[in-house]
Amino acid sequence: xxxxxxxxxxxxxxxxxxxxxxxxxxxxxxxxxxxxxxxxxxxxxxxxxxxxxxxxxxxxxxxxxxxxxxxxxxxxxxxxxxxxxxxxxxxxxxxxxxxxxxxxxxxxxxxxxxxxxxxxxxxxxxxxxxxxxxxxxxxxxxxxxxxxxxxxxxxxxxxxxxxxxxxxxxxxxxxxxxxxxxxxxxxxxxxxxxxxxxxxxxxxxxxxxxxxxxxxxxxxxxxxxxxxxxxxxxxxxxxxxxxxxxxxxxxxxxxxxxxxxxxxxxxxxxxxxxxxxxxxxxxxxxxxxxxxxxxxxxxxxxxxxxxxxxxxxxxxxxxxxxxxxxxxx
Amino acid sequence: xxxxxxxxxxxxxxxxxxxxxxxxxxxxxxxxxxxxxxxxxxxxxxxxxxxxxxxxxxxxxxxxxxxxxxxxxxxxxxxxxxxxxxxxxxxxxxxxxxxxxxxxxxxxxxxxxxxxxxxxxxxxxxxxxxxxxxxxxxxxxxxxxxxxxxxxxxxxxxxxxxxxxxxxxxxxxxxxxxxxxxxxxxxxxxxxxxxxxxxxxxxxxxxxxxxxxxxxxxxxxxxxxxxxxxxxxxxxxxxxxxxxxxxxxxxxxxxx
Numbered sequence: 001x002x003x004x005x006x007x008x009x010x011x012x013x014x015x016x017x018x019x020x021x022x023x024x025x026x027x028x029x030x031x032x033x034x035x036x037x038x039x040x041x042x043x044x045x046x047x048x049x050x051x052x053x054x055x056x057x058x059x060x061x062x063x064x065x066x067x068x069x070x071x072x073x074x075x076x077x078x079x080x081x082x083x084x085x086x087x088x089x090x091x092x093x094x095x096x097x098x099x100x101x102x103x104x105x106x107x108x109x110x111x112x113x114x115x116x117x118x119x120x121x122x123x124x125x126x127x128x129x130x131x132x133x134x135x136x137x138x139x140x141x142x143x144x145x146x147x148x149x150x151x152x153x154x155x156x157x158x159x160x161x162x163x164x165x166x167x168x169x170x171x172x173x174x175x176x177x178x179x180x181x182x183x184x185x186x187x188x189x190x191x192x193x194x195x196x197x198x199x200x201x202x203x204x205x206x207x208x209x210x211x212x213x214x215x216x217x218x219x220x221x222x223x224x225x226x227x228x229x230x231x232x233x234x235x236x237x238x239x240x241x242x243x244x245x246x247x248x249x250x251x252x253x254x255x256x257x258x259x260x261x262x263x264x265x266x267x268x269x270x271x272x273x274x275x276x277x278x279x280x281x282x283x284x285x286x287x288x289x290x291x292x293x294x295x296x297x298x299x300x301x302x303x304x305x306x307x308x309x310x311x312x313x314x315x316x317x318x319x320x321x322x323x324x325x326x327x328x329x
Numbered sequence: 330x331x332x333x334x335x336x337x338x339x340x341x342x343x344x345x346x347x348x349x350x351x352x353x354x355x356x357x358x359x360x361x362x363x364x365x366x367x368x369x370x371x372x373x374x375x376x377x378x379x380x381x382x383x384x385x386x387x388x389x390x391x392x393x394x395x396x397x398x399x400x401x402x403x404x405x406x407x408x409x410x411x412x413x414x415x416x417x418x419x420x421x422x423x424x425x426x427x428x429x430x431x432x433x434x435x436x437x438x439x440x441x442x443x444x445x446x447x448x449x450x451x452x453x454x455x456x457x458x459x460x461x462x463x464x465x466x467x468x469x470x471x472x473x474x475x476x477x478x479x480x481x482x483x484x485x486x487x488x489x490x491x492x493x494x495x496x497x498x499x500x501x502x503x504x505x506x507x508x509x510x511x512x513x514x515x516x517x518x519x520x521x522x523x524x525x526x527x528x529x530x531x532x533x534x535x536x537x538x539x540x541x542x543x544x545x546x547x548x549x550x551x552x553x554x555x556x557x558x559x560x561x562x563x564x565x566x567x568x569x570x571x572x573x574x575x576x577x578x579x580x581x582x583x584x585x
Contacts, residue, residue, distance in 0.1 A: 048433045051583045073435040084430030086339070088346045100335035101434045145430070 001026045001153055001183040002047065007056035009042050016042040017207040019056070024200075026152075027180045031194035032187040033300060034204035040187040041081055043204070044155050047185070048078045060153055074102070077151040079159055083142025087131030091122055091141055094130055095148060102149045116144040119174060135162040143171065147178070154178065156186040160193060172197045191300055203303050210303045218299050225250065227292040228263040230275055233285025235259050246271065246278050259287065332436040336444025337451070340418070344452055349414070354456050357410050364402050365463045368395040391473040392554075396464070400481040400552040404545075407485070407492055408521070412513035414452060415496025416506045418445045419579065423504035428582075438579050442572060446497055453489045457482065477554030484551030487564040488544060492517060494571035501578040520544060 002024040009016045017039035024030045032040045046053045047060060049069035057064060063071040086094055092113060099109040117126055120140045125133055130141060139162045146154060159175070160168045175197050178184055188194055194201050195215045203211040203218075211218055235258065236242065243252045243261055248271050251264040265271045272289055279286045330338070344350040372394035422428040431441055464478050492513075499512035524543030530536030540546055544567075547560040 045429075050429055050432050070435050070437070073433055076433070078430075078433050080426060080429045080433075082426040084425075084427040086343070086427060087425070088343060089339075093342075097335055097339050098430075100330050101332050101431075101436065103332065103435070105330065 001028075001061055002185065003059040004043070004047070005057050005059075007043070007046055007053040007058055009039075009046060009051070010054045015207055017046075017204075020204070020207075020209055021056075022202050022209060022212060024183045024185060026183055028200065029175060029179045029184040029186070029198045031198035031201045032185060032204060033189065033191065033194055033201055034187075035189065038204045039207040040204060041157055042207075044078075044080075044157050044185065044187060048076055048155055049073055075152050077146035077149065077154045079142050079146040079154075079156045081157045083138045084145070085130045085138055085141050088129065090129055091117070091126045091133075091144075094141065095144060098145045098148055104149060112148050112150070116148045119147065120144045121170065136164060136167055139163055140167070140171075143174075152182060154182055154184045154186075156184065158188055159186055160188070160190065168193075203300060205303060211299070225264045225267055226269055226271075228265070228272055228275060229255065229288070229290055229292055230261050230263060230279065230286070231255075231257075231288035232259045232261070232279060233287050235261075235284060236282075239284075242282070243275075243278075246274055248274065262292070332434070333440045333444045333447075336441060337448045340445060340448030341451065343417075344414075344448070349417070350452060353410055353413050354452075354459075357406060357456055358459055360406050361399075361403070361460045361463065364399055364406075365395065368398050369467070389471065391467060391471050392477050395467070396473070396478055396481060397552055399463075400485065401549070403485055404488065404521075404548065407489055408514070408517050411449075411453065411489060411492040412496045412499070412510045412517070414449050415493055415513065416500055416510040418449065418497055419500040420504050420506045420509045423582075424506075432583065438576050442497070442575050442579065446493060446572065449493050449497070450490060453493065454486070457485060457489065474554075477552075480551050480554050480556055483556070484548050487551070487561075487568075488548050490568050491544060491564060491571070494568050494575065498571055498575045498578060501575050501582075 004020060004022050006019045006021050008018055008020075020039070020043060022030070032043065034040050042051075045051045046058055046065060049065045049072050052066055057066070059065065060072045061075045063075070065072050086097070089097065095113045095116065096109065099112060104112060117123055120143055122137070122140060122144060125137055130138060133141070139159070143156070143159060146156065156175075160171050163171060172193065175184060175186065179197075179199070186193075186198070199214060201211075201213065201215050201218060202209055230243075232239065239261065240252050240254065243249060243263060246263075248265050248269055249263050250266060253262040253264075254260075255262055263271070263275060270291070272291065276286060276289055279289075372389055372391065375394060376389050419428070422431060432438075461482075464473075464475075467473070495516050496509070496513040499516065500506075500509040502512065503509050520543055523539050524545035527536050527538075527540030527543060530539060541563065544563070547563045550557055550560055
């Protein structure tokens, strides 16, 4: 549905995005993840034909964004960073205007408005001026605008910004309900959001795509080793060395509290059983034993930190200190 | 309703829910009325003088004494009023980030520019229509020739359209409304003042070119009751040129 090949966008000397390539299948939800200024909005603006790419081609539903922008625009529902609402309009007047701009008329238009108002729970504010609505409601009006003409492709730039937790869940459910029939690209820097609604995640940093996969596989792929956290009631003095002597344990680090240790073993091995037996056999008092899995946050931080020029070794250390902090909390 | 009509309706709504049109319209009509009053009173004094000198009934020419002066003065008023009406057109969309919505809607830039132009033009025409009250009332008390009135109104309409297109261009260049307003004042004053330079250079080729570029002579002829194809061509071609530049200015924002 969306096919982006090697697009580059330069603003003078500044390269906003650099040879970005990805594609979105029909019915798929893709999250665009990246720190601020990574190039998420720029990519979206190119896809919506708001601005042309300096190099490369972007196609939506088979139409080239540079050659047939009108055809592309017809098939896209777009929510920009700031919801594009007119303050002096009421919600229903605004949606009427939006529909007319897309060539909708008569009964089609009124049913579409009713549906999108219902989808986004705007019924209570439908006759109020947008200028008097709160940030969350404006965001929802912006979303209603994007889904009004039931486009096959939805491009949403940070759709849940400014919403309260309940609304965030509603919007996520809405996006999930759109999956299957619509292709959706959404940008976010809220990581659980990507895990919650998206089949695939593209992590973009410094204008380049640094990873692209399902959330699960991303965290699996970036794990260098399996990590176990163990908390011991009465650790002996040379506990570190003793833990190290368990077969298959590569490294042992002291955790934040005195009795907590982090054990590292080779990828794909689960040494919890051995560790438990060892601790119990020595009668140190086993309080806690668990594996540490990498969350999308860790993946994200690790990948985007690479961009700042840190070496992989330094990365691993920081990865550990992170895991340690996690254990402490 | 087509997208262009939707834009026109939206812009008109924007004008009439904000105080802009009411304030600008009231001031415009007030100035028009006040100037009419001044010129009529002045014509009255002249009539009295003529009567004292010649005795008997003086035949007053309202066309010369009132309307020509009135229409000539309207250049100033339009120059000040119209940039205020046009300054928001694109600048506001960019400031409020609705510009991105317009540009990603499945319509061409032509249609956006046309919709915006027509909406202000309609506002201007309705204000101009209201000024028709002055000649209508004067008609009850005096006889005058309606033809120069019609050409005068044609002149104001064309001049207004040109000013609006300049204002539209200025608004497309910046996202600051104040800057847009001053930019259109500046451009219009410049086009106005170069007619002085043209007069200075007199009958040389350069002088003629410069005089042609300024709207002064073209407008003056229409106010005097002359309809010359040359003047109509001037107004329509400069209007088209300004709208073309606006199109380019809007288009260029995509490349920044």
